[in-house]
Amino acid sequence: MSALVDVRAASKVFRQPATLVERIGSAFGVCELPRPVHAVDDVSLEIRNGEVLGLVGESGCGKSTLGRMIAGILPPSAGSALFDGMPLLAGAGRPVKSTTRVQMIFQDPFASLDPRMRVGDIIAEGPVAHGLVSKSASAADVSRWLSTVGLDPQVADRYPHQFSGGQRQRIAIARALAMRPDMLVCDEPVASLDVSIQAQIVNLFLKLRRDLGLTMLFISHDLGVVRHVSDRIAIMYLGRIVEIGTARSVFERPRHPYTRALLDSVPRLRIDDRVEVDFRPIRGELPSPLDPPAGCHFHMRCPHANEACAVQRPTLLHVEGREVACLRATELDLSGEAPP
Amino acid sequence: MTALLEVRDLATHFATRTGVVRAVDGVTLSLAPGEIIGLVGESGSGKSVTGFSILGLVDPPGRIVRGSVRFEGRELVGLPHGELRSLRGRRIAMVFQDPSATLNPVLTILDQMRLALEAHERIGKAAARARAAEILTRVGIPDAGRRLDSYPHQLSGGMRQRVAIAIALLNRPALVVCDEPTTALDVSIQAQILAEMKSLARESGTALIWISHDLSTVSALASRILVMYAGRVVEEGTVGDVLSAPRHPYTRGLLDSLPSLATPGQDLRQIPGAMPSLSDPPPGCAFAPRCAHAVDACTAMPDLVGAGGRGVRCHRPLGDAP
Numbered sequence: 001m002s003a004l005v006d007v008r009a010a011s012k013v014f015r016q017p018a019t020l021v022e023r024i025g026s027a028f029g030v031c032e033l034p035r036p037v038h039a040v041d042d043v044s045l046e047i048r049n050g051e052v053l054g055l056v057g058e059s060g061c062g063k064s065t066l067g068r069m070i071a072g073i074l075p076p077s078a079g080s081a082l083f084d085g086m087p088l089l090a091g092a093g094r095p096v097k098s099t100t101r102v103q104m105i106f107q108d109p110f111a112s113l114d115p116r117m118r119v120g121d122i123i124a125e126g127p128v129a130h131g132l133v134s135k136s137a138s139a140a141d142v143s144r145w146l147s148t149v150g151l152d153p154q155v156a157d158r159y160p161h162q163f164s165g166g167q168r169q170r171i172a173i174a175r176a177l178a179m180r181p182d183m184l185v186c187d188e189p190v191a192s193l194d195v196s197i198q199a200q201i202v203n204l205f206l207k208l209r210r211d212l213g214l215t216m217l218f219i220s221h222d223l224g225v226v227r228h229v230s231d232r233i234a235i236m237y238l239g240r241i242v243e244i245g246t247a248r249s250v251f252e253r254p255r256h257p258y259t260r261a262l263l264d265s266v267p268r269l270r271i272d273d274r275v276e277v278d279f280r281p282i283r284g285e286l287p288s289p290l291d292p293p294a295g296c297h298f299h300m301r302c303p304h305a306n307e308a309c310a311v312q313r314p315t316l317l318h319v320e321g322r323e324v325a326c327l328r329a330t331e332l333d334l335s336g337e338a339p340p
Numbered sequence: 341m342t343a344l345l346e347v348r349d350l351a352t353h354f355a356t357r358t359g360v361v362r363a364v365d366g367v368t369l370s371l372a373p374g375e376i377i378g379l380v381g382e383s384g385s386g387k388s389v390t391g392f393s394i395l396g397l398v399d400p401p402g403r404i405v406r407g408s409v410r411f412e413g414r415e416l417v418g419l420p421h422g423e424l425r426s427l428r429g430r431r432i433a434m435v436f437q438d439p440s441a442t443l444n445p446v447l448t449i450l451d452q453m454r455l456a457l458e459a460h461e462r463i464g465k466a467a468a469r470a471r472a473a474e475i476l477t478r479v480g481i482p483d484a485g486r487r488l489d490s491y492p493h494q495l496s497g498g499m500r501q502r503v504a505i506a507i508a509l510l511n512r513p514a515l516v517v518c519d520e521p522t523t524a525l526d527v528s529i530q531a532q533i534l535a536e537m538k539s540l541a542r543e544s545g546t547a548l549i550w551i552s553h554d555l556s557t558v559s560a561l562a563s564r565i566l567v568m569y570a571g572r573v574v575e576e577g578t579v580g581d582v583l584s585a586p587r588h589p590y591t592r593g594l595l596d597s598l599p600s601l602a603t604p605g606q607d608l609r610q611i612p613g614a615m616p617s618l619s620d621p622p623p624g625c626a627f628a629p630r631c632a633h634a635v636d637a638c639t640a641m642p643d644l645v646g647a648g649g650r651g652v653r654c655h656r657p658l659g660d661a662p
Contacts, residue, residue, distance in 0.1 A: 270579060
């Protein structure tokens, strides 16, 4: 399988421009200039044609920013994000033609659908504007995509507010599919849905993948959902990928202490009254991305950190069939209790 | 042991322009001192409104239309406003989902905690500060003395929720109703808070009603679980009984929807359809239209039947001989 997406040493830095007062103040040493946020810090990864890559991390780790760079919505500050060998954004952040081959699904279908447009117009707008479908053929096209996502084609002349959360997410998926993408970037697509509806949408993604052969980047903080849909999984922590490998290897034999700790944090379903749940939380809090610690970003919360971890930045190394960014990856035994 | 809280046939309805929404429609539950129960359900199941109703926090157009809430031997439904206020925050407290919406952004942590103390007792400034610092330390806030002078926006989401929990625990209540308190938090912070809540409840003998849509967190914390659907309890029992051998098809469906219990890549067993409208529910069992086992009899409302705290509201419960 060849790489469809090739992210090379990409970084994204957000800078808030200093106001006049801040500039004058900082010249006199009475206030600080706004600090840049390194949302994504020198990340390289490949997504192969036809695979589902899960991207996992806690709030503020940069997973959505990385997803938006791969979708061609945000230009990288340094490095590059190539789609099928081509940059997604030409200079000055202008999208190039190939952008339509990647489509995005967002978390909140209440915010991502225009409340004043009919469902049919929402779905038809993109393909008609890009000349993928003629205006006269667009009604049939809308029906086709609505039935693909499991909605009655009759609903095309309704408005988004007439639908439940799960149905709206189906509409958002139909809108993305109508662009005939090769790839979907799904940013927490089931996070706002109830458990029973979540299962319906997860099944829809599995079906789309089987029927249409779509490549997907599936971003989520829900480890159970990501494990279920992904072939490979990347774990992010404060702007960097700390571990990437097949879903099975990462979940069953994590080699990065953060991955291990994250897996241990998820409460497991207790079905035996005699068993007590043993919480094993990660100590401390996520450091501020404005001022990340030196060396390995995780060293302050890591039970295995030594002096070198506080100064030396670990790079991704191949260990046991996956890549891990930990200075002690080869010597640590993180086996312990395997998650179910 | 006498019950700390006894809720009987509680119904809370909302009169809206489009009709009466029966958000809670006949909930019965009881809670022993120091016990932790989980109230589980999806959006619109009535689990939060049940919690609000226990504290008398339902605002118009919502109204408790029938039933009783007995707490420490006193009937709370119909209790004068002033008497309810003196109970709330002292004997019963509540923790909400979103701490940035429940903390006052223009008061320091100390000021908010002092207000909660002064509402119920005469307490000096120094004593209030000491009590506040002590309880913040107990909920796992490092450097609590200094944190007291912070404003909510200076704290992380996890720290803000700890402050909200600390305020709830300030007056050593007998019962804390927690409405999805960890849903907005990251998993690593959620695990910290769950671990702390469990030991806090055990140390202080505080009973908890833990309201959540997440079966896993509830199973980790609670000893008993009540599953709600469309305003009613459809199944109850110990965590082990309900989750290892569910008797209501809805509980079974919820468990089957969990990716963590399925083989990766295989279709999840989904529950078809969606929750019915609560202003126009189907006749009889509200789950029947989505249920694979429904028969004609399901158009009549089943009773919650069972003994010893194990109950199911279904005409054809799973595990019965056909």
